[in-house]
Amino acid sequence: MTLRKKWGEIFPALTLLADCLTAWLSAGLIQWVWFDLLPFAKPGRGSVPELKLWVLLAYVFWLALIGSYRRVGKQPRPEQVLDLLRASLYSLIALVTIVFLLKGYYYSRGYIVLYFIITPVFLTISRLLLFKLNFDRMQKGWGVKNAVIVGSGRSAKAILDHLTTNHALGYRITGFLVETSRDISFSYCGVKALGLYTDCQWIIPQQQVEEVFIPDLSRHLADYNQVLEYCHSQKIEVRIVSHRTDLLARVAGIYDMAGISLFRPHYPLFQKSYRAFKRTIDVLGSGLGLLFLSPVFGFSAIFIKLDSPGPVFFRQIRLGEAGREFKLFKFRTMFQGSEKNKHRLMEQNEADGPIFKIRNDPRITPVGRWLRRLSLDELPQLINVFLGEMSLVGPRPPLPFEVAQYKEWHKRRLDGPQGMTGLWQISGRSELSFEEMVLLDIYYLEHSSPVLDTEILFKTIPAVILGGGAY
Numbered sequence: 079m080t081l082r083k084k085w086g087e088i089f090p091a092l093t094l095l096a097d098c099l100t101a102w103l104s105a106g107l108i109q110w111v112w113f114d115l116l117p118f119a120k121p122g123r124g125s126v127p128e129l130k131l132w133v134l135l136a137y138v139f140w141l142a143l144i145g146s147y148r149r150v151g152k153q154p155r156p157e158q159v160l161d162l163l164r165a166s167l168y169s170l171i172a173l174v175t176i177v178f179l180l181k182g183y184y185y186s187r188g189y190i191v192l193y194f195i196i197t198p199v200f201l202t203i204s205r206l207l208l209f210k211l212n213f214d215r216m217q218k219g220w221g222v223k224n225a226v227i228v229g230s231g232r233s234a235k236a237i238l239d240h241l242t243t244n245h246a247l248g249y250r251i252t253g254f255l256v257e258t259s260r261d262i263s264f265s266y267c268g269v270k271a272l273g274l275y276t277d278c279q280w281i282i283p284q285q286q287v288e289e290v291f292i293p294d295l296s297r298h299l300a301d302y303n304q305v306l307e308y309c310h311s312q313k314i315e316v317r318i319v320s321h322r323t324d325l326l327a328r329v330a331g332i333y334d335m336a337g338i339s340l341f342r343p344h345y346p347l348f349q350k351s352y353r354a355f356k357r358t359i360d361v362l363g364s365g366l367g368l369l370f371l372s373p374v375f376g377f378s379a380i381f382i383k384l385d386s387p388g389p390v391f392f393r394q395i396r397l398g399e400a401g402r403e404f405k406l407f408k409f410r411t412m413f414q415g416s417e418k419n420k421h422r423l424m425e426q427n428e429a430d431g432p433i434f435k436i437r438n439d440p441r442i443t444p445v446g447r448w449l450r451r452l453s454l455d456e457l458p459q460l461i462n463v464f465l466g467e468m469s470l471v472g473p474r475p476p477l478p479f480e481v482a483q484y485k486e487w488h489k490r491r492l493d494g495p496q497g498m499t500g501l502w503q504i505s506g507r508s509e510l511s512f513e514e515m516v517l518l519d520i521y522y523l524e525h526s527s528p529v530l531d532t533e534i535l536f537k538t539i540p541a542v543i544l545g546g547g548a549y
Contacts, residue, residue, distance in 0.1 A: 082221070085216075089150070093147060093205070094147050096204050096208055097138060098138055104193070108196055112192055113189075132173065139169075143527060151212060158202075158209070162198045174191070216248055217245070222250050223250065223289050224285060225252065225289040226253055226291070227251060227255070228255045228292045229254065229256065230257070230266075231293070234254060237293055238269060249289065251269050253281075255272060255273065278290075278305050282308070282312070288314060290314060292305070292316065292318050293319050306487050355528055359470065360463050364464040365464060371460075375457065378409055382446075384445075385444060385445035387414060389414075392410040394408070396475035396478075397476055397492065399494060400493075401489075406462055408455050408456065408458055409457065411442055413441055432476075463498065468498060470498055470531070471498070471535060472494055473491045473500055473519035474496060474497070475496035490523070494526070501519070501521060502515050
């Protein structure tokens with residue numbers, strides 16, 4: 079029974095093991111073809127045992143880096159093949175570059191190129207066999223979860239179509255929770271309405287539901303508070319499938335029709351290795367940033383002091399991962415003592431939810447307005463990153479008074495390290511609603527990987543230069 083229930087966690091580990099074995103056998107086969115079967119002379123034969131290990135590690139390393147093993151159980155076959163090709167290309171470029179820079183002609187470059195051309199073929203065959211194994215197991219109920227969909231509209235139907243077509247996602251839809259009594263007789267593709275969503279506390283245990291899907295954001299999530307609170311109390315996963323948020327998330331190339339999970343802790347199998355890698359990049363990135371951007375720090379400090387009286391830096395209490403308090407560093411962009419006048423401007427707040435934002439905030443200094451537009455006021459947060467209080471990429475750290483107004487599902491955005499930039503930065507920043515920002519943060523936490531972090535960092539540069547949504 080445990081094996082059946084844990085199949086969703088076991089399958090990624092099984093895939094990793096199968097990839098290692100296949101890649102190693104492929105290395106041996108290509109060794110025989112390149113050094114023994116082909117007639118022309120080739121240097122570097124003596125390095126083969128060591129080289130076999132390097133090409134294997136490089137391939138598996140890149141597959142893990144792009145997040146392939148975390149989503150492999152729910153990936154369509156074409157996407158799995160695309161991951162294999164991407165990892166092959168990245169590994170080839172990395173190893174050939176290293177060999178060139180180190181003048182490592184002891185290693186056979188022809189062997190390296192041939193390996194990363196042929197191995198994706200063997201890995202594809204292996205993945206297809208694993209896909210069939212996974213499909214067969216799921217047909218027998220292994221790793222399959224009972225789920226219900228809230229609503230009866232076009233979005234609810236689209237979710238059902240997608241989940242029933244893609245069996246590898248691992249869901250058995252038991253019915254719909256409709257929004258009004260006139261939809262009680264609703265039925266689509268043989269799946270019927272089970273009752274009103276306000277009756278979830280009776281319907282969900284009766285149907286042994288493990289996940290609830292809420293389609294789009296045509297209504298505010300506050301309208302579904304009863305469902306959200308009940309599911310949270312019973313540790314039932316809720317997934318939001320939002321067309322608007324999906325479009326925003328596509329900016330970073332992480333679209334996933336399976337939705338955004340609100341209450342489920344993510345990627346336990348690969349979390350430790352990813353966190354260690356992320357922290358290493360944070361230390362190196364923030365350290366180098368502080369070093370090379372020191373002239374920018376110097377000029378900014380001079381302009382701030384010339385512009386208005388007061389300190390160069392502004393320190394503010396923020397909440398990091400798991401709600402831990404820390405002092406966030408920023409360049410001062412407001413007149414000294416402006417925080418005390420905040421309550422007088424609350425009526426002019428242009429942001430929804432607990433966030434406070436004013437496009438033409440009278441408290442901002444002339445230099446501060448330019449610093450904000452170019453996001454230079456955020457640079458001192460490299461200090462927070464270096465100290466381990468923040469990360470380069472992650473949800474923005476909120477203020478304590480904001481978190482005090484959070485609903486329970488909002489707190490999901492505090493489940494990971496808070497960052498200097500994230501999906502919010504490259505998807506509209508202050509132009510997003512509060513709920514969209516929270517959903518994008520949760521989306522990031524679910525799909526985060528070193529490659530995604532790198533994509534977000536690179537896409538932050540044009541977002542900062544264009545200044546979209548910054549004020």
